[in-house]
Amino acid sequence: EVQLVESGGGLVQPGRSLRLSCAASGFTFDDYAMHWVRQAPGKGLEWVSGISWNSGSIGYADSVKGRFTISRDNAKNSLYLQMNSLRAEDTALYYCAKDKGGAATHAFDIWGQGTMVTVSS
Amino acid sequence: DIQMTQSPSTLSASVGDRVTITCRASQSISSWLAWYQQKPGKAPKLLIYKASSLESGVPSRFSGSGSGTEFTLTISSLQPDDFATYYCQQYLKWTFGQGTKVEIK
Numbered sequence: 001e002v003q004l005v006e007s008g009g010g011l012v013q014p015g016r017s018l019r020l021s022c023a024a025s026g027f028t029f030d031d032y033a034m035h036w037v038r039q040a041p042g043k044g045l046e047w048v049s050g051i052s053w054n055s056g057s058i059g060y061a062d063s064v065k066g067r068f069t070i071s072r073d074n075a076k077n078s079l080y081l082q083m084n085s086l087r088a089e090d091t092a093l094y095y096c097a098k099d100k101g102g103a104a105t106h107a108f109d110i111w112g113q114g115t116m117v118t119v120s121s
Numbered sequence: 122d123i124q125m126t127q128s129p130s131t132l133s134a135s136v137g138d139r140v141t142i143t144c145r146a147s148q149s150i151s152s153w154l155a156w157y158q159q160k161p162g163k164a165p166k167l168l169i170y171k172a173s174s175l176e177s178g179v180p181s182r183f184s185g186s187g188s189g190t191e192f193t194l195t196i197s198s199l200q201p202d203d204f205a206t207y208y209c210q211q212y213l214k215w216t217f218g219q220g221t222k223v224e225i226k
Binding site: 035037044045046047050059062095100105106107108109111112113114 | 170
């Protein structure tokens with residue numbers, strides 16, 4: 001079964017850091033680009049970051065550029081999001097999503113169930 | 122940045138209705154557009170990619186059309202399972218539309 005399982009969310013104070021993980025199974029992880037997408041409570045979807053199959057191409061939304069870092073470990077079938085200098089507006093459910101291709105230029109065909117990040121003092 | 126504008130924001134319809142949702146891009150995105158369905162408490166589900174290609178396993182009552190800046194998602198005969206929120210997404214830079222909630226009339 002193709003599956004993405006996120007972890008690492010929680011309650012964190014403004015200005016602190018958090019690292020999200022996404023464990024992939026059921027497909028050849030290193031063939032595909034991967035992304036993080038977030039959804040604030042009651043709001044729409046916002047793309048956060050994407051990474052190509054070999055980490056050679058990486059992109060970030062302007063709202064997180066310079067604060068968040070995406071990475072992947074193909075040997076561990078895992079995707080990560082290091083989030084620094086967190087702000088209240090980063091509060092959201094964070095989804096891991098699989099790209100239909102390897103170069104981060106396609107639609108997202110598999111999604112995890114999300115991990116909740118709450119930034120509050 | 123490429124902005125995606127969906128209309129309407131909310132749509133009230135009955136089972137069996139033909140439903141059309143529109144998505145407009147602020148600049149040409151060729152056919153690099155996807156449509157997703159999201160139900161409350163669930164992750165989004167890919168319905169359509171490359172503007173008109175039906176994702177595997179998605180019922181044929183869903184269809185997509187358009188290119189450039191104007192796109193539509195059509196549900197030919199609305200089923201009870203289709204009441205949800207629908208998002209378009211351009212994947213030149215992965216911007217989503219604001220969503221269209223399809224409600225029971």
